[in-house]
Amino acid sequence: MNPYFNDPHGIGTREDPHAQARKARDQPLLLHSLSLFREVFAEVFAQREISTVVEIGVESGRVSGMYAELGASAVHCVEPQPTDELRANLDGAELHLVEGTSPAVLDEIPVGDLYVIDGDHNYATLGKELDWILTHAPDAVVVFHDLLWPCSRRDQYYQPSGLTAEETHPAGEDGPTVWHDDTTPAGFVGRGAFTAAREAGGERNGTLTAVEDALDRHADDPWELTVVPAVFGLGVMARRSSPGAAALLEALRPYSTSTLLEAMENNRIALYTRVLQMQYEAVAHADAADRLAMAVSAQNAELDGLRNELDEAHARYDEQVHRSLEEKRALELEIAELRERSPARVLKDVLRTVLLWPRRKWNSYEGRG
C-alpha cells in the first residue's frame, strides 16, 4: 500500500527530494480559497442530490467550475463587481454569472440545492441571506466560508457597503491580528476592499453570531451546523429533518472534530499575522530609512551651499586684501613722490645745507672735513 496516497509524486523521492518544497512554494502564502475544501464538497455531493448551486461571492471564479465537476448542472455565480478574469473563468455551460448583490438578487435566481456563501462577511448581510434561504430553500445544504477568525465575532464590510449605519458597527481600515485584541494597520487589512469592525464580540457582530442567531430564529424546524476548523472555517448546515442531513453531518465529523486541523489553523493564522506584522514593520523601517536619507541629502545640500558661500566670502576677502595692499602701495609711492617734490622739503634741504655749511667749513679747517 502506498502510504502517500494523496499525491505520491508531490512527496518527493530520493532522486527528486525537492518535490514537496516545490509544491509548497506554488501555493499562495495565504490560503483562502474555497477550492481547498474540495474533499468536503465531494462529501456534500455524495450525500445529497445537488443539481443547482448558488455561489455567493465568487471573486475570480476559479472555484465555480469545481461545483460543475462535482455534478451540478447549474451554478449561479453572484458577484457585484465581476472582473474580466471572473468572466473568462465562467466559461462552462453550467456557469451563470449573476451580476448583483446578495441577498437582493436571491429572489431573481432559481432556488438552489446548495448555497455557498462567501460574500459580505458581516452579521447583517449573512443574517438576511440566511433568513431568505432557510425560508425559501428548506431542503438546501448551506455552506459558509469564514465562520472562524477573523470574521466569526467581528464584522467585515465590503466597500462600497450598501448597509445602513444601524446595520453596521464602527469600522475602519485597520485589521485584526491574533497577537492582541485591537485592530491595527499591521493586521489583516482589507486594503480598500473591505473594512473591519473596530470592536469584536457583543451582539449582532460577526458571521458565526449571525449563523447562531439565524438558527435560533428558525428553531421551530431546527437546522444543524457543523464547522470544519481550517482555512478560516467552513460551516456546513442542513435542516435536521431534510433528506440525508444526518448522514451528511456524520460524513463530515472527521473534519469538524479534528483537533489536528484546529491546531494547524490556529498556528497558520498566528504565523500569517506575524508575517503581516513583520512586513508592516519592514515597510515602516524602509520608510524611516528613506526619510533619513532624504534628510541627510537635504542637509548635505545645505552644507554644500554654505561651503560655496564661505568660499565666495574667502575669495571676496582675498580680493579686498589684495586691492587694499595695492592701494597702500600706490599711496606710499604717491607720498614718496610728493615728498620728493615738496617746496618745504626743498627749503628744508637748502636750509640744512646753508646752516650746516659753517660747521663743514670749520671741520675742513680742522682737517676733519
Ligand SMILES: C[S@@+](CC[C@H](N)C(=O)[O-])C[C@H]1O[C@@H](n2cnc3c(N)ncnc32)[C@H](O)[C@@H]1O
Ligand atoms: C472572499 S471573496 C470570495 C472568494 C471565492 N469564494 C473563493 O473561494 O475563491 C468575497 C467576494 O464576495 C464579493 N461580495 C461582497 N459582498 C457581496 C454580496 N453582498 N453579494 C455577493 N458577493 C459579494 C466580493 O466582491 C468578493 O469578490
